[in-house]
Amino acid sequence: xxxxxxxxxxxxxxxxxxxxxxxxxxxxxxxxxxxxxxxxxxxxxxxxxxxxxxxxxxxxxxxxxxxxxxxxxxxxxxxxxxxxxxxxxxxxxxxxxxxxxxxxxxxxxxxxxxx
Numbered sequence: 001x002x003x004x005x006x007x008x009x010x011x012x013x014x015x016x017x018x019x020x021x022x023x024x025x026x027x028x029x030x031x032x033x034x035x036x037x038x039x040x041x042x043x044x045x046x047x048x049x050x051x052x053x054x055x056x057x058x059x060x061x062x063x064x065x066x067x068x069x070x071x072x073x074x075x076x077x078x079x080x081x082x083x084x085x086x087x088x089x090x091x092x093x094x095x096x097x098x099x100x101x102x103x104x105x106x107x108x109x110x111x112x113x114x115x
Contacts, residue, residue: 002026002104004095009109016113017083022095022106029076032099036069036080038091038111045094049080062088085113 008020020036035050049069051057057069068081078095090113095106 002028002097002102004097004104004106006093006095006106006109009093009111011112011114012085013114014086016085017081018085018111020080020082020093020095020109020111022078024076024078024095024097024104028097028099028102028104030073032097032102032104034069034071034078035096035098036078037094037096038089039094039108040088040091043091048093051078082111085111087113087115089113 003025004022006020006022008018012018033050033052036048037045038048039045048063049059049067051069051071059067066084071078091111092108093111094108097104
């Protein structure tokens with residue numbers, strides 16, 4: 001059974017930072033493209049950042065220069081460092097592991113940025 005467990009969410013003031021972690025059980029991590037999605041109330045879930053098995057990172061325009069995604073294959077963990085946070089970054093953040101054969105989601109972690 002594959003499990004993705006996010007941690008690191010919380011309440012932070014505008015301009016603050018948080019680092020989210022997603023620990024993945026099982027043996028799929030190194031074969032998975034990993035992504036961080038977010039969903040704000042009343043909005044669709046959107047891809048915020050992704051990192052390929054080879055380490056290539058991509059970001060949605062709204063977080064470029066502020067968020068950094070990274071992966072540690074030895075620890076089966078993907079991270080996103082979020083700096084210069086804004087109220088519009090408030091959302092539930094979800095971790096995703098996917099390949100052509102699977103697509104797994106974590107349970108989500110709340111990030112709230114106060115004005």
